[in-house]
Amino acid sequence: MKVWKGKLFVVSAPSGAGKTSLCNRLLEEEERISYSISYTTRQPRHDEEHGRDYFFINVEEFESMIEDGEFIEWAKVHNNYYGTRKKTVEEYLADGRDVLLDIDPQGARQLRKKLGYGVYIFITAPSIAELEKRLRNRRTEPEEIMKLRLDNARKELKLFGEYDYIILNQDFDEAYRCLSSVYLAEHLKTIDINSIHDLMEKEEQ
C-alpha cells in the first residue's frame, strides 16, 4: 500500500481473555505497528522486564507524571496505577506508524472522549468460567488478587458496547484472524485517503 496513515488501536480485555498473546502476534506480523509501553506502579511478575512489558515506577513517580501532564490517559486498575505516555503515542503517529495500546476500559473511555479518533477493540473469553480457568492456570497472582481481577472482569464485560469491535477468544487462531481482519479493514477506509491519485498509478502522458 502506498498511502499509509498511522492509526491508533486501543485494545481492552478482562484478565485471562488472552489479549497479550493476540496483541503480540499482531505486533510480530505487522511491522507498521508499535506498541506503547505503559507505566505502572504494579510489581513486575517474574517473567516481566522493565522497558519491555511496562515501565515499573513507584507511586510518587507516577503521581508526579500525572501532575506534569505526561499521560494521555491513566487509571487505577486492580489497586495499581497504569498510564500511557502522551509523547510516545504522538511521536509514533507523527512518524506514520500505527500504535497499539493495551489499556483498561476506564482508559479507553478517556481516550475516545479526549481524542475523538482511534479504533476500539474489546476481547473476551467465551465465559466467566473460562476466564477464571485461564487466570488460575497462569498462576501469576495470589488468590485475593485473582478474586479482585475476576470481580473487575464482570464489571468490565458490561462495557463492551463502548467499543467498535468485539472479539471472542475461544480459539486462538480464529480470534487472531478476527483481530488481523479488523486491522486490515481499518486501513482500507476511504476517509483516510487524501487523494485517489496518490493511491493509484499516475496516468501515462
Ligand code: 5GP
Ligand atoms: P496487568 O496488570 O494484567 O498487566 O494489566 C491490568 C490491566 O491494566 C489490564 O486491563 C491492562 O489492559 C490495563 N493497563 C495496562 N496498561 C494500561 C495503561 O497504560 N492505562 C490503562 N488505563 N490501563 C492499562
